Amino acid sequence: MEEGGRAGPFETMTWLQAVRLTAGLFIAAGLVGLVYASLRRADHQFTPVGVAIPAIAGLVVGAVMLALGERFDRRLFFPLGPAAIVLITVGQYFAGPAPIGVVLYVWVAIFSFYVHTRRHAAFNVALIAVAYAVLLGVREGNASPGALWLYIMSTVVVSAAAASWPIEQINRLAVAERTARAEAEKSAAEVAQMNTTLEARVSAQLEELERLSRLRRFLAPQVADVLLSVGEDGALAPHRREIAVLFCDLRGFTAFAADAEPEEVLSVIDEYYEVVGQAVHKFQATVGAFAGDGVMAYFNDPLPCDDAAGRAVDMASTVRDDVLRLSDAWRAAGRDLSLGVGIALGYASLGVVGFDERREYTPLGRVVNLASRLCDEAKPGQILVDLRVQNAVGDRYPSEDIGLLSLKGFPRPVPAFSVAGLPTSR
Structure with a gap:
C-alpha cells in the first residue's frame, strides 16, 4: 500500500477499499480453515486444533481491520502479507497433505500483485517459496519433496503471473480514467474561471455603459468618451x-x-x-x-x-x-x-x-x-x-x-x- 491515500503501483483503489479487501481475504481464509478443521479425516497428520488456531487468528485479523476501516495503521499493511503466509503454512502443517493450502498460497500471491507494488508482491512470492520448503522439510511422509516443491511453486508463480497481466491492464485503465477525470476537472475549473472573468468583464462593461448613458444626458458623445477614459x-x-x-x-x-x-x-x-x-x-x-x-x-x-x-x-x-x-x-x-x-x-x-x-x-x-x-x-x-x-x-x-x-x-x-x-x- 502506497502513502497518499491509494494502493498499488498504479493507485487503483482507496485506502478503505484496500483495507476491506485485505480483511475479506483473512476472513475468507479463516472460514475455509474452520470448515476444513471440522471435517473428520482418517489421517494421523491431521490435527483439527492446529488447523483451527491459525484460522481463528485470520478471522480476528480480518474483523479488526473491518472495525478500524480507514483508521487501520498503514505501517501494518505490508506485514499482513507475510503474516497471512505464516498462518497458512501453520494450518497446512496441521492439515496434512491437502490442496487447500496451495489454493490459499495462490490466493495470497495474486492478491499481493493487486494491492502491492511488484517489489512487495515478489517478496511475498519468495516468502511462500521459503515457507513451503520449510513445511516440506519438517513434515514427514512426503515423497520427492523437491519435485513437490517445484510443482507447487510453479503453480503459484504461474497463477500469480497469469493474474498480474489483467491486473496491470486494469491498473492502466484506472490510471487513464483518473487522468482523464483530472483533466476534465481542470478544464471545468478553467471554464469556471473563464466564466467568472467573463462575468466580471460583462459587469464592468455594463457599468461603463451605464456611466456613458449618464454622461450622455449632458455631454457631447466625444466628451463623454474622454471622461470615461479619465x-x-x-x-x-x-x-x-x-x-x-x-x-x-x-x-x-x-x-x-x-x-x-x-x-x-x-x-x-x-x-x-x-x-x-x-x-x-x-x-x-x-x-x-x-x-x-x-x-x-x-x-x-x-x-x-x-x-x-x-x-x-x-x-x-x-x-x-x-x-x-x-x-x-x-x-x-x-x-x-x-x-x-x-x-x-x-x-x-x-x-x-x-x-x-x-x-x-x-x-x-x-x-x-x-x-x-x-x-x-x-x-x-x-x-x-x-x-x-x-x-x-x-x-x-x-x-x-x-x-x-x-x-x-x-x-x-x-x-x-x-x-x-x-x-x-x-
Whole structure:
C-alpha cells in the first residue's frame, strides 16, 4: 500500500477499499480453515486444533481491520502479507497433505500483485517459496519433496503471473480514467474561471455603459468618451473653474404655446432641439439644462478646452443661423418665433446636485446668472455677450457695444455687446 491515500503501483483503489479487501481475504481464509478443521479425516497428520488456531487468528485479523476501516495503521499493511503466509503454512502443517493450502498460497500471491507494488508482491512470492520448503522439510511422509516443491511453486508463480497481466491492464485503465477525470476537472475549473472573468468583464462593461448613458444626458458623445477614459468620479467631483456659459431660447414661444395644439408645440420643440443638439455635438459643449424652449450649455468643463468663449460664440452663431432657416417655415405656418442668446465668461462652482432618483452635473455662480439675464435681454436674432467674452472674441466677430444693462439680481449695470454676422477669421 502506497502513502497518499491509494494502493498499488498504479493507485487503483482507496485506502478503505484496500483495507476491506485485505480483511475479506483473512476472513475468507479463516472460514475455509474452520470448515476444513471440522471435517473428520482418517489421517494421523491431521490435527483439527492446529488447523483451527491459525484460522481463528485470520478471522480476528480480518474483523479488526473491518472495525478500524480507514483508521487501520498503514505501517501494518505490508506485514499482513507475510503474516497471512505464516498462518497458512501453520494450518497446512496441521492439515496434512491437502490442496487447500496451495489454493490459499495462490490466493495470497495474486492478491499481493493487486494491492502491492511488484517489489512487495515478489517478496511475498519468495516468502511462500521459503515457507513451503520449510513445511516440506519438517513434515514427514512426503515423497520427492523437491519435485513437490517445484510443482507447487510453479503453480503459484504461474497463477500469480497469469493474474498480474489483467491486473496491470486494469491498473492502466484506472490510471487513464483518473487522468482523464483530472483533466476534465481542470478544464471545468478553467471554464469556471473563464466564466467568472467573463462575468466580471460583462459587469464592468455594463457599468461603463451605464456611466456613458449618464454622461450622455449632458455631454457631447466625444466628451463623454474622454471622461470615461479619465474617470468620471474625479472629473465630476465638486470644483471651481472658469467656463463660458450660453443660454438660448425662442422669442415668442410662450405666446405660441398658449394658443397652439400640443402636437404642434412638440413638433416645433423637436425641430429646435435637433438644431441645438447638432451644435452641442459639433462644438463639444456640455448641456447643463433643458427647460421648455430654454437651453443652457457651457464650455471648458468637465473637459478642458481652448478658447471656451470663442466656442460659445461659434455655437451661438451656428444655432442662430439654423433657427433663422427654421423660422422661415414657422413664419409661413403662422408661427412668429426667433432665437435669443446670452453668453458670459467667468468662474463657477461645478458638481453633481439633486437626489437619489435624479442627479445632474451643473455649474452654479454669477457667470450662470449673467448669461441667463443677457439671454432675457436679447432681442429676436440677437446674441448678447458680456465684457469678458467680447475681449476674448472681439477681434474675430464684428460686434456692437450696446452700453450698460440693468439686469435683475445685479446691483450695478453690466456692459453688454451684440455679436453680429460671421467671424472675420479663426
